Amino acid sequence: MRIVLLLSALFAFAMSANAGVVDRAAALQAQLKGNNSYHAHLARELADVAETELDQHDINVARSFMKMAEDQAAKAGGAK
Amino acid sequence: MMHRIMIGLAALSMSACALTTPDTSISELDNARAAIAAAKAAGAEQCAPKLQAQAVANLYWAAHEFSEGDYHPDENAELAATAESKAKQARAKAAKGCKPEIIKLNGIRFHNDKADITPTAAAILDKAVATLKRRASIKVEVAAHTDSRASDAYNLALSNRRAASVMAYLQSHGISAARLSAKGYGESQPIASNATKAGRAQNRRVELRVQ
Incomplete structure (x- = not known):
């Protein structure tokens, strides 16, 4: 029973991590709409990489790239 | 046994939280x-x-x-x-060289021989204010243009008044004067033919040039 609970908790944790990256990528895209600066483009590109890594179930890497994307978005003037 | 699993998973979670930039x-x-x-x-x-x-x-x-x-x-x-x-x-x-980034203010119209901001223009400028607040690090030149009707001198003076009017609006809505400049270009930089009504309408424009 405890194992089942533990696995359920882990599954929920993984799902929330996935949703977190996807939501953050969507928010970043919205914030940078119309911004064609270098930092804005780089933020979008890095967010795309994050989502690709997420599709490959590499959550850790996806979060790293998402963090880099948000750093660039902040430089571009998009709210972090 | 359960304890060990929990500790192992906790350690795994901690390591998963370490976000690093790839070594290039x-x-x-x-x-x-x-x-x-x-x-x-x-x-x-x-x-x-x-x-x-x-x-x-x-x-x-x-x-x-x-x-x-x-x-x-x-x-x-x-x-x-x-x-x-x-x-x-x-x-x-x-x-090959490059043109400056331009934030277009599509739809801004002025009454004939006027530089006052109309309600329609204000709605467009409010969006520009939001953009400039979001992109707090950029400076812009407010560039105003006319079509080729009337004399060069008249068009230049009119475009200067309109550029100044737009700049004043942006300032009054919270954009620092240090980030703004205004310049009228008169009829010197058309983007369409002045021979047609549609072309002249395109040429009468205001844009923000990112510096």
């Missing part, structure tokens, strides 16, 4: 790094921002993939090659 200094990325540096020196971040961003993003991605070992050597090499190729394209584009 590896020798496999020498060519891509050099191409990106050359493009940057040529002004690619300003003149070819998308290409340069694609180059840098691919560099980071390649660096990450290389850090995972030789699971997909072909894909790793392809990412590095893409980074290099995009950087070379960005450099070539930058070498």
Whole structure:
């Protein structure tokens, strides 16, 4: 029973991590709409990489790239 | 036993939280790094921002993939090659020179011989204010243009008044004067033919040129 609970908790944790990256990528895209600066483009590109890594179930890497994307978005003037 | 599993999972979670930037200094990325540096020196971040961003993003991605070992050597090499190729394209584009980024204020109209901000223009400028607040690091020139009817001197004076009027509106809505300048170009920079009504309408415009 405890194992089942533990696995359920882990599954929920993984799902929330996935949703977190996807939501953050969507928010970043919205914030940078119309911004064609270098930092804005780089933020979008890095967010795309994050989502690709997420599709490959590499959550850790996806979060790293998402963090880099948000750093660039902040430089571009998009709210972090 | 359960305790050990819990501790193991906690340690795993902690390690999963460590977010690191990929190391791009590896020798496999020498060519891509050099191409990106050359493009940057040529002004690619300003003149070819998308290409340069694609180059840098691919560099980071390649660096990450290389850090995972030789699971997909072909894909790793392809990412590095893409980074290099995009950087070379960005450099070539930058070498040709570039126009400043323009934030268009589509739809701004003034009454004949007037520089007052109409309610329709105010709605458009409010969006520009939001953009400028979001992009707090940029400075812009308010550039106003006319069509070719009337004399050069008249058009230049009218465009100067309209540029100043738009700048005043932006200032009054919280944009620092230090980030703004205004310039009227009169009829000197048409973007369409002044021979047609539609062309003249396109030429009568105000835009924000990112400095």
